[in-house]
Amino acid sequence: MLDYLVFIGRFQPFHLGHLKVIETALQRAHKLIVICGSARQARSPRNPWTVAEREAMLRAALPAEWQERVFVVGCSDRMYNDQQWVTEIQNLVDKVIAVDTASLGSREAQFRVGIIGGTCRKEAYYLDMFPQWQRIEVAELPNLRASELRGEIFDDAGVRFERCTARLPGPVFAWLQAFRETESWRTLEAEWRFVRDYRRAWEGAPYPPTFVTADAVVIHSGHILLVRRKHLPGKGLWALPGGFVDQDELIRDAVIRELREETRLKVPAPVLAGSIRTSRVFDHPYRSMRGRTITHAFLIELTPTGEGLPKVRGSDDADRARWVPLFEFNRMEEQLFEDHFYIVNWFLGQI
Incomplete structure (x- = not known):
């Protein structure tokens, strides 16, 4: 049993695949540190929700007995500097452990830390960047991609949004329903429609432009x-x-x-x-x-x-x-x- 597992993702939105990883993590470790990427980027249809909102979705889906075993923090993407990104992740993990164990009175204790993620090599390449942590892989649920979910969530007719119920935890679906009534949602939806129409205008090109x-x-x-x-x-x-x-x-x-x-x-x-x-x-x-x-x-x-x-x-x-x-x-x-x-x-x- 590990002391801590680290789970890195964007959680835009938090779906059943993420919940499966958390369930596996809490079977393999005493506590889980969830790190939300794209933490300080401006809202956009690709990054619709803040770290606080993503944590609200995540915690709404967790049973009460898991809540105190899960920590949620945000990190920047550092798009063009992998080493800065790795350093920020390491610092975040160190800070969470330091705060969590402060009552033990010793910073010299050694904790067993691992990292958990999916098996898709294209999307989970970042796992290779943390060789010092024990690695645990979890098979992805089929036909479950956050990008496709976002497209259905932003469907202005609402028909496709209803289809998300089978791939989202019930409390997350309810949270999203409430979010769709906010001014932030209306701004995001307008931008999503603009981008959708912009991309459609190039669908007739012989190759993707x-x-x-x-x-x-x-x-x-x-x-x-x-x-x-x-x-x-x-x-x-x-x-x-x-x-x-x-x-x-x-x-x-x-x-x-x-x-x-x-x-x-x-x-x-x-x-x-x-x-x-x-x-x-x-x-x-x-x-x-x-x-x-x-x-x-x-x-x-x-x-x-x-x-x-x-x-x-x-x-x-x-x-x-x-x-x-x-x-x-x-x-x-x-x-x-x-x-x-x-x-x-x-x-x-x-x-």
């Missing part, structure tokens, strides 16, 4: 330049200036064009081009709900001139542009569009 975009990470005197999105998807979220690459332009030219169109930045295009320090491709398969979207991000460092920050004004696809102090940016993860928070942090680690 891959989109190419360019984003600007503009740094000036400890500030970063952000825009607030005017339209769906991500309406109202902060983002890097950027957009789709035109058919007749170089990617480097596209990022300068989009930057100037969206921010009206009072810096000549040649100066911006000459201030590019480095670039990187960001290609996480799930970085955008609109479909496979590969972005080329450019780090542009502007030299202080003694005249302060250049004036900016939201334009084109942005309703606002502003210079954000970097210390403030680091607290904005929940307000950033798609993976832009992780893109910026990757560049900041290179400066």
